[in-house]
Amino acid sequence: MTTTPERQPLSLSDIEDILAYIPHALGFQPSNSMVLLLIDGKRLEATLRVDLPDEASASKDLDSWLRQVTNLAGQLPGIQSVISVAFVPEVVGEHEQAPLAELHERLEAHLSARQIGLQHSWCVDDTSVWDYDAPGWNKAKPRPSTLSNATNLSMVLAGSAPLQKPWDGCGIPPWPNAREVFDRSKAPGAQKSAGLVRWAELLNFPVDRALIYLHSDPDCAVELLRSLHWKVVRDLLPYLAGTDQDATLKIFNILTERKQGEAVPELSNFLLGRGWRSPDWQRTERLWAVARDLLGVAQGNQRYALLCVLAWIEWARGRGSLAMTLLEQVLRECEDYNLAVLLKQLLMSGVMPYWATDQLRAWRAQFV
Numbered sequence: 001m002t003t004t005p006e007r008q009p010l011s012l013s014d015i016e017d018i019l020a021y022i023p024h025a026l027g028f029q030p031s032n033s034m035v036l037l038l039i040d041g042k043r044l045e046a047t048l049r050v051d052l053p054d055e056a057s058a059s060k061d062l063d064s065w066l067r068q069v070t071n072l073a074g075q076l077p078g079i080q081s082v083i084s085v086a087f088v089p090e091v092v093g094e095h096e097q098a099p100l101a102e103l104h105e106r107l108e109a110h111l112s113a114r115q116i117g118l119q120h121s122w123c124v125d126d127t128s129v130w131d132y133d134a135p136g137w138n139k140a141k142p143r144p145s146t147l148s149n150a151t152n153l154s155m156v157l158a159g160s161a162p163l164q165k166p167w168d169g170c171g172i173p174p175w176p177n178a179r180e181v182f183d184r185s186k187a188p189g190a191q192k193s194a195g196l197v198r199w200a201e202l203l204n205f206p207v208d209r210a211l212i213y214l215h216s217d218p219d220c221a222v223e224l225l226r227s228l229h230w231k232v233v234r235d236l237l238p239y240l241a242g243t244d245q246d247a248t249l250k251i252f253n254i255l256t257e258r259k260q261g262e263a264v265p266e267l268s269n270f271l272l273g274r275g276w277r278s279p280d281w282q283r284t285e286r287l288w289a290v291a292r293d294l295l296g297v298a299q300g301n302q303r304y305a306l307l308c309v310l311a312w313i314e315w316a317r318g319r320g321s322l323a324m325t326l327l328e329q330v331l332r333e334c335e336d337y338n339l340a341v342l343l344k345q346l347l348m349s350g351v352m353p354y355w356a357t358d359q360l361r362a363w364r365a366q367f368v
Helices: 015-026 059-073 101-113 150-157 178-184 192-203 207-216 218-227 231-242 245-257 265-271 281-294 300-317 320-333 338-348
Strands: 033-040 043-051 081-087 117-124 128-131
Touching (some): 015 043, 015 117, 033 059, 043 059, 059 101, 101 117, 178 218, 192 207, 192 218, 192 231, 192 245, 207 218, 207 281, 218 281, 231 245, 231 265, 231 338, 245 265, 281 300, 300 320, 300 338, 320 338
Parallel strands (some): 081 117
Antiparallel strands (some): 033 043, 033 081, 117 128
C-alpha cells in the first residue's frame, strides 16, 4: 500500500488521469494486477496493488483472495470508498464480454459488507478499457495514451520515473575499484560497533554528499561492507536510519549483553512495524541510496544483506510489491538466506507496518 503524494492534479473520475497516476504511485507499471485507490471523503489516501487471482481458481480460493483484498483496504482508517482498476495480462479487447465481470461484482459485494463503496471500476489491457459503471460497459473503448497527460507530466517533472517492472536489485554498474574494495572487505571488522558508527556518520549527510564521500574514500566503503558480516549490524541498519546513533548504540549494547533468546521489544516492534516509533524518512531515504549504491561492489552475503535492507525499506514505505521482488531475487541467488525467508513470510502474511495506515506517520512519495 503506497500512501498518496501530498498533492497531485488528479481527477478521480477520469480513467486517463488514473492510468497516468498509478505507475508513479507504485513505482512501476502494473501487470496482471488489481489496483485499488483508497478514498476518504473526496481525498485519495493510498494506492494498493495485489496480483489478480488465477482464472482457474476454485470458488473458495477466490473468496480467500477477496477477503484478503478487502481486509487490506479496510486497514487504513477512514476509508469510505474505493476505485478499482484491473490490469489484465493479455490483450482481450476483441472478446465479446468484458473480462473479470464476475470478479468485479463479487469485489463490490465484499467491500459493501465492510461499509466501503466501490466508487468506480475499470478493466484495462494493452489496447482497451472497459468501464463497468457506464451504459454498454461490455463494449471496450480504446485505452487512452497518458504520455501528454497533465498528471503524468507533473510527476515526471517532479522527478518520478516509474519502471516497466519492479526492480530486482540487479543492473547496478560495478564501481571502477570494485575488486579492490571487495577483496579488502572479505574479513569482518574488528569491532561491530565501529561499523555502526561508520554507517551513522554517512547517514548524517544529504544523499548527494554521502555518495560522493562514499566513492572518494575507499576505506569507508570497505568498513561498511565489512560490518555486514555481523548479523547484528545488518539487522540494526533500518533502526539506525529510522532513529539515530545514540538510540541504536543503546539497543546494540542491550543485544550484546542479553541472554540467549531474550527479546528486545523496542527493536522487534520497530522492525515489525509495530509500536509508537516510526522511521525518520529522510534518514531512511539516505540508507536506501547508500545501500543501493554499494550493490556495485558487494557480493555474496554482503549483497544479500543489502537487498534485504532495501526490501525492508520498501515494505516500510508500504510498497510490498517492490519489497517482494527484491526478496525473491535474494532467494534465487541463495535459497536459504534466512532473513530473506523471514521477510518474505512477513509479506506473504499481509502484515503492514502500523505507520503505513497512519496519515501522519506514513511515507509519502514526493511528486510536488
